[in-house]
Amino acid sequence: MxxxxxxxxxxxxxxxxxxxxxxxxxxxxxxxxxxxxxxxxxxxxxxxxxxxxxxxxxxxxxxxxxxxxxxxxxxxxxxxxxxxxxxxxxxxxxxWGDKRKKLCVMVSKYDHCLWELLLRHRAGELNCEIALILSNHPDLKEIADSFGIPFHVFKVTKDTKAEVEAQELALLKEHEIDLVVLARYMQIITDQFCEAYPVINIHHSFLPAFIGGKPYHRAHARGVKLIGATAHYATADLDEGPIIEQDIARISHRDEVNDLIRKGRLLEKSTLVTAVKAHIEDRIIVYNNKCVVFDG
Missing domain, CATH: 3.30.70.260 (ACT domain)
Incomplete structure (x- = not known):
């Protein structure tokens, strides 16, 4: 049958x-x-x-x-x-999940975080659209070109900062950007910028102990035993916004300055991507300058 x-x-x-x-x-x-x-x-x-x-x-x-x-x-x-x-x-x-979030990545000369975001995005790990890349230097344009992403250079000085930022914000509005990612962007953004868009920043976790330039050199001179990276929402209080993700690596007396820099960059890359992924998947709720980050 x-x-x-x-x-x-x-x-x-x-x-x-x-x-x-x-x-x-x-x-x-x-x-x-x-x-x-x-x-x-x-x-x-x-x-x-x-x-x-x-x-x-x-x-x-x-x-x-x-x-x-x-x-x-x-x-x-x-x-x-x-x-x-x-x-x-x-x-x-x-x-409603019917529209992918559109990202703008802002960079200066360091390329490690930009590479990580672009490669993870190409691998399908970040469900978003990286719509454009802004920079205050032309150095990383070739990377953007290789991924087919528009790259815009805005030279920033103390006298032109307000004018340039207004141009940047207009460009973000034109592209209907949902999130701005500071991938080692070495410029301070204004309060107005932070109010216009959610902004995720990445930096080393030496703050406030080693503020300013060459933090890894000074950390090495102090013989630190832990280094780390912090991804957070940028606010008017600079690096004091709600923390999304952090990670650390142990350091020994055998590590030289270059080892600290290498380990620090690995932490910065992974920590930034983890934070961006949590945001675009709507897993974060901000309150009292803190974040609830639900599991992925």
Missing amino acids: SLTPPPTTKSTAASTGILRVCGPDANGIVAAFAQLLYGHGCGIIDSENHADHEAILFFERIHFDYSQMKTDRHTLQNGIEEVCQRFSMQAPQLD
């Missing part, structure tokens, strides 16, 4: 979104959002939450499938906002 295969059904490509919420800790928040999504025909793919007992705050990230949604986006968004109001939560952060 032959078996007739069941009729095939047309598959529906999954449409997935990410909801992030933050507010006063209270009973029933998880259930309220789960019931809301279920009622609209959405399925929860994964969910993670965290309670800061000292701050009495609750954080949740929900990755959900809305391909079989019974209503529309506007109706679901209204429902989410109603739940947030009921629990006195902040405005929800909702990404």
Whole structure:
């Protein structure tokens, strides 16, 4: 007896979104959002939450499938906002997942972080579009050209800083940039820049002990036993913004200055990519100059 295969059904490509919420800790928040999504025909793919007992705050990230949604986006968004109001939560952060984030990378002369971002992006590890690269020097243009990414040079002086930054911001707006990444960009950006776009910066973790030039040389002279890298959101307080990711490497008496620099650059590359990946995957919630970074 032959078996007739069941009729095939047309598959529906999954449409997935990410909801992030933050507010006063209270009973029933998880259930309220789960019931809301279920009622609209959405399925929860994964969910993670965290309670800061000292701050009495609750954080949740929900990755959900809305391909079989019974209503529309506007109706679901209204429902989410109603739940947030009921629990006195902040405005929800909702990404429908149908548009890749567009990045602008800003560099100077150091190329190691730029290479890492471009290669990881080419390997498919960063689900975004690197739309353009800005620099205050022409040195890294060949790298940008080899990846087919527009490269713009803006010479910056103390007298022209405001004018040049206005031109840069206009270019970012034209390209509809979502995130700016300072990949060892050796210029201070203004408060207005940080207010216009989320900006991720990378630097060594010697601060505040070794501020200024040649930190690895001075660290070697002091005989440090640990070096590190810190990726954080840039704010008006320069290197004091919310920390996203950090990493360290041990140093011994056998390590020379070049060894410290080499190990430091490895840390900077991996730490920056980890932070950028967390941002573009909507895994970060910022509060009280800190970050909740959900698992990837």
